[in-house]
Amino acid sequence: MGPAVKDKDAVLAEIRAHLQAGTVTREDLQAMIGKPVVAQTAPVHEPAAAPATASSGKPDKLSAVDVMFYIAGIVLFAAIMSIIVQSWNDGAVFLQITLSLGVGAGLWAIACYLIRSPLQSDIRRGLYNALLLTGSMSIIAGGGIVTNAVVGGFNDSDFIVAAVASALVGIAHLGFDRLVKKDLILLLGVLLGVMAFPALIIGLLHGMDVPQDVWTVVTIASAALLAGTARLVARLYPGRQKIGGSFDSLAAFVALAAMYISSFGDYGLLWLAGLVAGVFGLFYLSIITQNKQMLGSGSFFLVLTVITASFKYFSGFGATTSLVLAALGLLLSAAVAATINKKYFKPRA
Numbered sequence: 001m002g003p004a005v006k007d008k009d010a011v012l013a014e015i016r017a018h019l020q021a022g023t024v025t026r027e028d029l030q031a032m033i034g035k036p037v038v039a040q041t042a043p044v045h046e047p048a049a050a051p052a053t054a055s056s057g058k059p060d061k062l063s064a065v066d067v068m069f070y071i072a073g074i075v076l077f078a079a080i081m082s083i084i085v086q087s088w089n090d091g092a093v094f095l096q097i098t099l100s101l102g103v104g105a106g107l108w109a110i111a112c113y114l115i116r117s118p119l120q121s122d123i124r125r126g127l128y129n130a131l132l133l134t135g136s137m138s139i140i141a142g143g144g145i146v147t148n149a150v151v152g153g154f155n156d157s158d159f160i161v162a163a164v165a166s167a168l169v170g171i172a173h174l175g176f177d178r179l180v181k182k183d184l185i186l187l188l189g190v191l192l193g194v195m196a197f198p199a200l201i202i203g204l205l206h207g208m209d210v211p212q213d214v215w216t217v218v219t220i221a222s223a224a225l226l227a228g229t230a231r232l233v234a235r236l237y238p239g240r241q242k243i244g245g246s247f248d249s250l251a252a253f254v255a256l257a258a259m260y261i262s263s264f265g266d267y268g269l270l271w272l273a274g275l276v277a278g279v280f281g282l283f284y285l286s287i288i289t290q291n292k293q294m295l296g297s298g299s300f301f302l303v304l305t306v307i308t309a310s311f312k313y314f315s316g317f318g319a320t321t322s323l324v325l326a327a328l329g330l331l332l333s334a335a336v337a338a339t340i341n342k343k344y345f346k347p348r349a
Contacts, residue, residue, distance in 0.1 A: 016118070025181065025239045065126060073130035077137045084141070093149050100145055104138030107131045108176060115180050132180070136173065136188050143169040160203035167196040174233075183243050190230050190247070198222045212265050219258040223251035249293035252282050256301045263308070275305055283336075287344040295345075299337040306333055 018024040080103060084096050111131035114124055143165040151158040173189030201218050226247045234244035256278050262271040279302045286294035306329030310322045 023238065027242070028239065065122065066129065069126035069130040070133055073133040074137075076130070076134045077141075080134075080138055081141065084145075093145070096145050097142060097149075100138050100142030102142075104135045104142060107135035107138065111135060112176075112179055115182070129182075129184070132182060132184055136185065139172065140169055140188075140192070158203070159199045159206065163196040163199035163203060166192050166199055170194075170196065177237075181239075183240070183246075186233065186237065186240065187230070187243060187246055190233055191226070194222065194226045194229050197225055212262060213267055213271075216258045216262040216271070220255045223255040223258075227251040245289055245291060248285070248289065248291060249297055252278075252285075252294055253297045256282070256297065260301060260304060260308075272305065272309065275301065279305065283340055287340065290345060292341070292345065295337065295340060299333060302333045302336070303330055306330060 015024065015029070019026065080099055084099050087095050087099075108131075111128040114128040114131070117124070144162075147158070147162050147165045151161050170189045170192030173185050173192060177186040177189060198218055205214075227245075230247045231244040234241050256275060259271050259275040259278060262268070263275060265271070279298045282294050282298035282301075286292065286298060307326050310326035310329060314322050314325055
């Protein structure tokens with residue numbers, strides 16, 4: 001005799017309880033609804049499959065309506081900042097903190113209420129997403145205002161205070177995510193927390209005659225820390241595996257850009273070799289993670305490296321030689337990118 005079938009109200013109540021507990025997310029339900037339902041006469045024992053979104057390492061794509069709500073949130077933040085700027089010369093620090101931290105916390109509270117409400121719709125979802133974004137930007141701005149009030153004006157030596165403020169605001173985002181469980185808040189928390197590292201290094205090295213190569217190493221380390229922290233947080237937060245690779249493309253681009261800039265310095269040839277190795281490493285990672293943004297970044301810097309090397313190291317042979325070498329290099333780069341895309345990237349279902 002098969003198991004008893006629960007009525008609809010009992011099933012919905014159980015799903016709602018799992019949503020509130022965080023063991024199941026709305027994204028999990030949306031992914032399940034998108035799959036065809038196959039009737040079965042008997043239970044089939046199969047190993048549990050991982051969520052479809054967990055392997056991609058990227059958040060869900062935004063719809064045009066979502067983008068419109070986010071734009072509305074940005075405009076609302078601009079209005080708040082306009083009031084703050086108008087009161088800046090008056091020295092009304094309390095008013096500025098209230099308009100930033102106070103309003104931001106209030107918007108977060110409203111968004112949290114809308115998210116936890118049992119009544120949901122596309123309009124409500126767009127509204128609380130906009131409020132979350134405006135609230136976060138306001139709180140971030142408030143952190144900057146408080147830092148400015150503490151140090152009495154920004155300069156290089158005050159980056160240590162800014163690092164502390166960035167870390168605290170990041171922690172606030174990570175804590176708030178426990179209530180709302182939204183990728184936007186979690187990712188902002190990760191970004192703000194990691195930003196504290198380069199800010200702290202800048203503050204500690206202020207006044208020293210630090211060569212450009214040291215700053216390149218700091219930039220690369222910060223980029224690696226950003227990508228690694230996102231993956232760590234994705235593992236620590238249940239049901240958030242899909243955000244693990246959210247910063248991979250950004251981190252790779254920043255690291256390669258830093259190496260490219262340093263390739264014009266005293267150790268240019270060494271950094272150029274590192275850049276080439278980084279490009280091909282990025283090609284490999286793009287295949288492993290199935291991330292076409294990484295492939296695009298790698299292709300861009302490969303093209304940039306080829307053109308730069310052609311004119312930097314072969315200009316003595318004449319402009320024509322440099323142009324021919326650059327053209328050949330570009331053709332080879334295009335062929336490599338096309339081959340990787342066709343051979344190793346799986347077509348979307």
